[in-house]
Amino acid sequence: MTSSPPTALITGVSGQDGMYLARRLMAEGWRVVGTVRPGLSSIARMGPYLTGVQVVDHDLLDTTGFGDLLSRFSPRAVYNLAAFSAVGASWSDPELVARTNLVAVAEMLETLLRHRDKNSSDVRFFQASSAEVFGSRVQGALDEETPHRPRTPYAVAKSAAHHLVISYREHHDLFACNGILFNHESPFRGHQFVAGRIARAAATAACGGRAPVALGDLDVERDWGAAVDHVEAMRLSLAHDRPGDYVIATGTTHTLRDMLDAAFASVGRDDAEDHVEMMPHLWSATQADSLCGDPGRARRELGWSATTSFEDLIATMVAVDVRRITTGVAESESYLS
Numbered sequence: 001m002t003s004s005p006p007t008a009l010i011t012g013v014s015g016q017d018g019m020y021l022a023r024r025l026m027a028e029g030w031r032v033v034g035t036v037r038p039g040l041s042s043i044a045r046m047g048p049y050l051t052g053v054q055v056v057d058h059d060l061l062d063t064t065g066f067g068d069l070l071s072r073f074s075p076r077a078v079y080n081l082a083a084f085s086a087v088g089a090s091w092s093d094p095e096l097v098a099r100t101n102l103v104a105v106a107e108m109l110e111t112l113l114r115h116r117d118k119n120s121s122d123v124r125f126f127q128a129s130s131a132e133v134f135g136s137r138v139q140g141a142l143d144e145e146t147p148h149r150p151r152t153p154y155a156v157a158k159s160a161a162h163h164l165v166i167s168y169r170e171h172h173d174l175f176a177c178n179g180i181l182f183n184h185e186s187p188f189r190g191h192q193f194v195a196g197r198i199a200r201a202a203a204t205a206a207c208g209g210r211a212p213v214a215l216g217d218l219d220v221e222r223d224w225g226a227a228v229d230h231v232e233a234m235r236l237s238l239a240h241d242r243p244g245d246y247v248i249a250t251g252t253t254h255t256l257r258d259m260l261d262a263a264f265a266s267v268g269r270d271d272a273e274d275h276v277e278m279m280p281h282l283w284s285a286t287q288a289d290s291l292c293g294d295p296g297r298a299r300r301e302l303g304w305s306a307t308t309s310f311e312d313l314i315a316t317m318v319a320v321d322v323r324r325i326t327t328g329v330a331e332s333e334s335y336l337s
């Protein structure tokens with residue numbers, strides 16, 4: 001008799017991380033159920049990459065819906081990747097950000113607890129925390145013990161959710177982990193994020209066009225990794241024998257200027273800055289100048305480290321955008337390789 005595969009529930013499966021994680025888990029023999037906010041356009045875009053995933057409509061703000069998903073699918077692992085993810089835009093609706101990125105997490109944790117008590121079944125929980133919790137004016141490599149100093153509605157909500165996860169782990173013995181995710185990108189990153197916009201500008205230039213990218217500050221430094229690497233750390237967090245919090249980062253930083261240069265160099269050009277329109281108002285002083293992670297604990301305890309170089313990551317993003325432009329095909333499974 002063959003036993004049925006364990007089920008993983010991924011909230012926000014139509015994002016880049018949800019998609020890569022779903023594919024990774026399925027390759028490991030998991031059945032994957034992924035939630036998508038009703039009406040969200042990214043599901044149409046990401047559909048070609050989600051073959052095999054059971055996609056269900058679910059709004060994080062629907063408080064009873066999460067319990068229904070637990071009863072219906074009996075997942076062994078829940079990865080909470082759904083969020084209001086744009087840091088700067090979080091100023092536009094702080095209440096929605098707090099409800100999505102904090103209150104929904106509180107409700108999930110409480111529901112998991114009730115589910116455990118009722119069914120005597122433990123469900124492991126991964127929370128996508130963020131490097132933004134460290135706030136501005138931080139120095140050196142940041143690790144799991146670095147104090148939080150959040151300074152945007154996004155970061156405040158993520159920081160509070162992060163501490164709630166620790167509270168439920170310590171107080172209720174829930175197997176709950178935070179992945180403190182530093183910036184991570186892929187060819188499937190939305191164009192509201194800087195790397196996606198830079199890749200598009202370089203690809204357009206390579207194809208003979210011109211689409212200047214508007215940027216607020218070229219000196220800002222981030223620890224940019226690849227989404228495909230970072231989701232592996234998420235998987236390993238819940239596969240470990242005890243729950244914990246992990247910085248998921250490469251340990252090195254680059255500036256936006258480095259990213260521009262790498263993107264244009266990957267298509268043989270050295271005129272990156274001619275394709276930039278400086279718009280200082282796009283830069284907010286409440287965001288950090290520099291964020292660098294120390295992934296030492298993930299390396300020691302999970303055996304994880306990032307494997308994709310910054311240059312390869314950016315070159316791949318540009319190459320996929322060149323293929324999108326030259327073929328006219330927006331999404332194709334072939335873009336995964």
Ligand SMILES: C[C@H]1O[C@H](OP(=O)(O)OP(=O)(O)OC[C@H]2O[C@@H](n3cnc4c(=O)[nH]c(N)nc43)[C@H](O)[C@@H]2O)[C@@H](O)[C@@H](O)C1=O
Nearest residue numbers: 085087130131182183193194195214215216217220282287
């Ligand atoms: C870890 C974190 O990572 C992501 O948030 P993000 O870092 O804001 O995303 P991004 O790639 O758009 O910005 C990178 C950096 O570039 C700065 N920057 C300069 N000039 C402009 C500019 O003109 N526009 C934008 N958008 N950013 C700019 C910006 O302020 C930031 O310092 C999300 O996944 C988020 O969910 C998350 O948790």
